Amino acid sequence: MSKGYIFDYGGTLDTGGNHWGKVLWHAYQRQQVPVAEQQFREAYVHAERTLGRNPIIKPDFTFRRTLEEKLRLQLEFLNPSLLTFHSPLLSDLYARTQAETAHSREVLLRLKARYPMVLVSNFYGNIAVVLHEFGLDGIFQRIVESAVVGVRKPDPRIFTLGVEALGMQPEEVTVVGDSIDKDILPARQAGCHTVWFKGEGWTDDPVDERQADRVITDLNELL
Helix, strand or coil: CCCEEEECCCCCCCCCCCCHHHHHHHHHHHCCCCCCHHHHHHHHHHHHHHHHHCCCCCCCCCHHHHHHHHHHHHHHHHCHHHHHHHHHHHHHHHHHHHHHHHHHHHHHHHHHCCCCEEEEECCCCCHHHHHHHCCCCCCCCEEEEHHHHCCCCCCCHHHHHHHHHHCCCHHHEEEEECCHHHHHHHHHHCCCEEEEECCCCCCCCCCCHHHCCEEECCHHHHC
């Protein structure tokens, strides 16, 4: 019944539905960084909060440059001697992100032929550069980025902005995202239909899948 789509970006189009914290941790494991998962979690939270408080990420930063900063902050927090793992981690993660976004691009281009689409994302002000980097520019008719509009998920008003960008009523729009708390619940509050892209979450806490109208494990399921 939907006439248009709103997509989340991070954790939805670039990781196959998996939480970025878990994606990073698995890269640490593959590269055999000598830290425990709890230590990594503390470093991850530190880096995210640091980036949220300080204008470290500039509007012209690519995703690769953004990832460089995140990894640097994490490794310095853990132990500066671990910065020797920075380059291997960066190469590992960037290659996987390229593969995931390439798959997303294939699906999105097919959807674009049938539906107008808008991107709604909590991001640093450089999402347009990142979309261009991965060949995702030109797919969305509008981008609603938290750093630009001054509203962040889980505030449902950011999804209302997305609905307005589509020029539709909320009940005509389906929101696709990886986070129940930041995507699905506020999108429902905004009156939209919801699709939860289920991947590996940040915690192992049970999730009530009934909170979403539909659950998928691959974007192909939208076709």
